[in-house]
Amino acid sequence: MAEQKVAAYICQGCGLGDRLDTADLAKIAQKEGKIAFAKEHEFLCNADGVQLIKNDIANEAVTHVVIGACSRRAKTEAFTFEGIHVSRANLREGVIWVRPDSDEHRETTQEMAADYIRMACAEAKKVKVPEVSPERGGNKRILVVGGGMSGMTAALEASKAGYQAVIVEKSGELGGWAAKLHKRIPFNEPFQDPQETGVAEMVAAIQADSNIKVYTNAVTSKTSGAPGRFSVEISQESGPTTTEEVGAIIQATGFTTYDIAKLPELGGGKSSNVVDQAGLEALMKAANGGAIKRPSDGGEVKTVVFVQCAGQRDDTGTHLPYCSGFCCATSVKQAMYFKDANPDVDTVVLYSDLRLPGNNEDFYRNAQRKGVTFSKGKVKSVEASGNQCKVQFHDLILNDENAAIADADLVVLATGQVPNSGTNIDLFQAAEAEALSGTNPDAEAKIAELKVVSVLNLQYRQGPDMPQLKHGFTDSHFICFPYETRRTGIYAAGPVRRPMDIAQATEDATGAAMKAIQAVENAAVGRAAHPRSGDLSYPSFRKEGCTQCKRCTVECPFGAINEDENRYPQFNEERCRRCGTCMGACPVRVISFENYSIDSIGSQIKAVDMPDEFSEKPRILILACENDAYPALDMAGMNRIEYNQFVRIIPVRCLGSVNTIFITDALNSGYDGVMLMGCKHGEDYQCHFVKGSELASYRMSKVDDTLKSMNMETERVATYEVAITDIERVPKLINEYAAKIEEIGMNPFKGF
Amino acid sequence: MSEMKYHNNFLKEVEERVEEGHMVKMCMQCGVCSGSCPFGPHWAHPPQELFMMIRAGKREEVLSSDSMWMCTSCYQCIVRCPRKLPITHIMHGLAYLAKREGLAPKGQPTAEFGQMFWDNLTKDGRVNELKLSLSLYFKDGFGQGVKNAMAMQSVGMGLMKAGRLNPMEILGGHKIKDKSGFHAMLKKAREIEDARRKLA
Structure with missing residues (x-):
């Protein structure tokens, strides 16, 4: 690579020229930032300004560009130059838009701007434009584990998009639960009556598709590798073990029904006349077009009672605590089976809340039209006597605690989905x-x-399957990116991810197929997957410094790091999401990215001009998550919400990438306080990297001891959970913190 | 009784025998009607509950209830019902069925006045307002009747002065020309309606 040559460009547009002394900033960049040259321009992002930079790149061999203008989140297209690193000093959203325009504030505003220029120059000198990882796999086939509705959809969608798919199905046939249904809940206009499942057509389409290979009676017995180069051993019940090379994996292993034998109080397992919804479908299939007979004696069915939320939404801790979402519509559908065959059959649906999202409301209405009775009630017991069952319930509308239906011929329990x-x-x-x-x-x-x-038998350090989210459902970034999991290139689709019906599973599988295609395409060119989509940087480590402490392998939220035979970390770059959590974790600081490192952040921290203890100008460092906190700060600027003039903000990839050395460095160089702004963590986390902010807050809880040993107040380091919408809250937090620092007093280490 | 409920027998009867009864099954129990009814707190059973009772097969309780007699036909419920149930009409239909089945509560003022109005109207084909008022005032005995009449005295005098109430009506009042034709018509209409609603 050519010798590093850094040039700075200071913009005078958007009021920057009026508010700031740009000539002074250019001088600071050149003198203090020790760069090749600095130029001012009255409108840097217009064609003329961009051309100026391009000419310097071409004629002056500039390799690193420092732009003192707007936020790094603005004008990205204008300020992207191929093969050139760009550092941005945020003078607009970060300085002039958050400070009042008056003579008394001119000095501190200029100081703020000057520091951001120093920081950008310092960063530019410590980074390189990342080169694509040599380690990358180019396999673009997609493995689908599970041949039910979700799995079949994913394979067909991948094939339609021109990608080969391999389906591994545990049972002897494709189709899953859907194949066991008589009919399915309506999924298109006019949403009135049960519709054909379409399973046979899908199976036929798969068999006719040369892009799709199917293994039945098969399981994935070993999965190793990374996106673009997964190697999967497929064991068949009676046959050889085959190895398939694939680029991405979709886990569509679906669900098992909750065992009704666990519901003896509702007659589960006690009477053949009490069945679950799957049991009723089986009866319907067995009836083969005729009327369903009473299981116990083959008698005529005159009264059917559907018990909703059986073993679900349970707050006692005995049964499933969640709502499976599909079961109300399924009971509506099954009640219609009876009403369509014979309108004189009495069908009663006992519910506590009838949940029929979307167009299922029309389906429900049609069931009412057909005479299905819906009653809000909590079922207390189902007792079999002879060939009939007595259903006792608390009628919540008529407020009758002792309501009962004594002559139910069939009771259907709407049990929930348990993920596989x-x-x-x-x-x-x-x-x-x-x-x-x-x-x-x-x-x-x-x-x-x-x-x-x-299911997957992953050869990952973190265990053989994907992490689980709530209630045993497979991982999913539930709030922001539902298809994403913590295992890059492996996606969960369908009811294994959250309870859902066929229509939702179909949509889910289509989304997962799309994500899998993205994953293989990214892996082939060494690009990161979401949320740092397109990032070419990857972590590397200095082997001689590594103490084999394993913290990086343990803390990586994505299981990207294995251990090699010599117990050194082995980065699987295609699995890496470039959050830098490993870099934040490393106690000996040997992990870095070409364009993001301990040094690139540390140099920015140290570049800030530090006024002495008696100047009454404290300095507060803010390390802000680039996903949520930094945009919130930018938006505060756009809304011209003022905040304190003594803060200096550095965006970080994730709070997880914050190494405790940043804190000690900051305090040693005289900062009076450090604010860390990351996403919400815990149960309803919003961290883009799932565990980053949680790990950061854990690490910071340990910083207190260090502070005490330095004889410093623990308040000098504060961690905040910030959402992207906290546009008004963030300036408030800053100002409150600045007031507190003023109260505590200046850092005694200044000037040492 | 309580154990034979939640069958559709009574619902089917209501569908057959009550005006707009086929809409009862479409109620989704949201309770907007009950919340909108100006008389809501004064009924034993607000409309949505009454509909649930019908679906639960509580025939006696529904038909002997005073609830549907409390309806003032303000139409607030019809306007607001998200399922477009003609609630007011169903209320009157239920009241009529209850009356015909002899299950309407005894002494229910609305029921009694309804009968008075009907008798008054069908007698001569014209409403005799003076006689109608007096029969209402005196329905609970002579003493109460005098009290009622005295209380309404000034209203009556005002109506008389304005020519809206003719005291001579007490002697018989005005009639339609073809009374027997009118009665034959009513008889026929009743036959048709009874056959349609299966009322004896």
Whole structure:
């Protein structure tokens, strides 16, 4: 690579020229930033300004450009030059728009701008334009685990887009639960009556598709590799083990119905006349077009009672705590089976809340039209006597605690979906730790037991399956990016991810197929997947400095880092999401990216001009998450909401990438306080990298001891959860913190 | 009784025998009608509850209820019902069925006045307002009747002065020309309606 040559360009547009002394800024860039040259321009983002920079790149061999203008989030198209690094000093949103335009503030505003120029120059000198990782796989086939509605849809959608797919189905046939249904809930106009499932047509389409390969009676017994180069062993029940090379994986392993034998109080497992919804579909299939007969004696069915939320939405901790979402519409559909065959059959649906999202409301209305009775009530018991059942319930509309239907011929329990997620890797890791420490002699047996149910059998350090979210459902970035998981290139689709019906699963599978295609395409060219889409940088480490402490491998939220045979970290770049959590974790600071490192941040921290203790000008460092906090700060600027003139803000990829050295460096160089702004963590986390902000807050909880040992107030480091919408809150937090720092007083380490 | 409920027998009867009864099954129990009814708090059962009782097969309780007699036909419920149920019409239909089945509550003032009005109208084909008022005042006995009449005295005098109430009506009042034709017509209409609604 050619020698580094840094040039700075200071914009005078958008009022910057009126508010700031740009000539002074250019001088600072050149003198203090020690760069080749600095230029001013009255309107840098117009064609003329951009051409100026392009000419310097061409004629002056400039390799690094510092732009002192608007936020790095603005004008990205104008200020992107191929092969050239660009550092942005945020003088507009970060300085003039958050400070009042008056003579008394002119000095501090100029100081703010000058510091951002110094920081941008310091950063530019420490980074390189990343080169594509040499380690990348180009396989673009997509493996789909599970051949139900979700799996079949994903494979067909991938094939339609021109990608080969491999389906691995555990049972002997494709179709999953959908194949066991008589009909499905209507999914298109006019949403009035049950519709054909269309499973046979889909199976036929798959069989006719040369792009799709199907393994039945098969499981994935071993999965290793990374996006673009997964290697999957497929074991068939009676046959050889085959190895398939694929680029991405979709886990569409669906659900199991909640066992009705666990509901004896509702007659589950006690009477053949009490069935679950799947059981009723089986009866309907067995009737083969005729009327459903009473299971116990083949008698005529005159009264059918549907019990909603059976073993679901349970707050006692005994049964499923969640709503499965599809079961109300399914009961509507099944009640119609009876009404369509014979309008004189009495069908009663006992619900606590009838949940029929979307167009299912029309379906429900049609069921009412057909005479299905819906009653709000909590079922207390179902008791079989002879060939009939007595359903006792609390009628919540008529407020009758002792309501009962004594002559139900058939009772259908609407039980929920239990995901087929595979091994719970949290339990797996705990067992592994126990085995390692020798605290539990049964740990090995427990590991084996946990492994038996594994779906993917991943050869990842973090365990054989994907992490699980709530209630055992497979990982999904629930709030922001539902298709994303913490295993790059592996996507969860359908009811394994959250409870859903066929229509939702179809949509879900289509989305997952799209994500899988993105993953293989990104992997082939070494680009990062969401949320740093397109990023070419990747982590590398200085082997001689590594102490093999394993913190990077443990803390990586995406399981990207394995250990090699010599117990050094082995980065699987295609799995990496470039959040920098490993860089933040490393106690010896040997992990870095070409364009983002301990040094590139540290130099910015140290570049700030530090006034002495008696200047009454404190300095507060803000490390802000680039996904949420930094945009919120920018928007505060756009709304001209003022905040304190003594803060200096550095965007970070994720709060997880904040190494504690940044804090000690800042305090040692005289900053009076450090604010960390990241996303909400915990149960309803909003961190783009799932665990980043949580890890940061954990690490910072340990900083207190360091502060005390330095004889400093613990308030000098503060962590905040900030959402992108906190546009008015963020300036308030800054001002409150600045007031607190003023109260505590200046950092005694200034000037040392 | 309580154990044989939640069958559709009574709902089917209502569908057959009550005006707009086929719409009862479309109620989705949102309760907007009950919340909108100006008389809501004064009924034993607001409309939405009455509809649920019909679907639960509570025939006796529904038909002997005073609820549908409380309806003032303000139409607020019809205007607001998201399912477009003609609630007011169903209320009157239920009241009529209850009356015909002999299950309407005894002494219910609306029911009694309804009968008075009907008798008064059908007698001569014209409403005799003076006689109608007096029969209403005196329905609970002579003493109460005098009290009622005295209380309404000034209103009556005012109506008389304005020519809106003719005291001579007490002697018989005006009639339509073809009374027997009118009665035959009513008889026929009733036959048709009874056959349609299966009323004896």
